[in-house]
Amino acid sequence: MTNNASLDAVVQNSIAEALGLDIDEVVPDATLLGDLDAESIDLLDILFRIERASGVKVKMADLTEVIQGGISDEDFADEDDVITAVGLAQLKKVLPQIDTDALAGKLVADEVLTLFTVQNLTDMVAERADSTLAAA
Template identity: 60%
Template sequence: MSETLTLPSHLRAVRAAIADALGIDETEAVPEATLLGDLGAESIDLLDILFRIERATQVKITVADMADLLQGGIPDEEFGDENEVVNDTGLTHLEKVLPQFDRSQLTEPLTADGVLGLFTVRNLTDLLTERAAAAGADAA
């Protein structure tokens, strides 16, 4: 059986959207790949990916939703310092919401701009699954 037939439907939808938006093979969109770093997406590509996911699944996710997940409602001044370097509060939150994130692996301070670069195919799939479940609960 092929890999595509055995993947959960949300992961298939995310991988297809990423591949179509970035012009890459779906097999490159592995769960642990970061969207901005490993796969080379730019911010405009994120909008395209999210649009394609919505079209395929009828579940709307915005870049703001991704940012909200990453920052968790923590005010900017509590998430990072005046130089936009993520502080201990922010790093602790990122470790909770991004299972792959390990602050001990940082080689330089993490800036606010760098946070979105941590987002992986798996994180996007998990967000889609969460939003789809919430939409189903709202419809019930």
């Protein structure tokens, strides 16, 4: 499945089904863990549903890998687990909606996934689909 509109629908439907939501609640800028009240186990269910519907496999580890962008744990967050300037710059690349100025010195590593939106997941699935096709 390569059509981005189709992938948008797959992601949106997968989220709605996994969380028992109406499809109109699953808007692109809604955060998965915040606005939509998903939990970690729900993310696994969502990713499974996306794979089943589209053939695009995304693992939880992939989310972390994309978010952290290959930056070492030590460079991504300080000893208190607060995201560093380097980490925030990476987050801005993959989560363009965030306000890095407002989060500077405040965002803790455990809270990063709370910023992940429906659109971020859709983009990640589309990118994964494109890279899978390119490798084939």
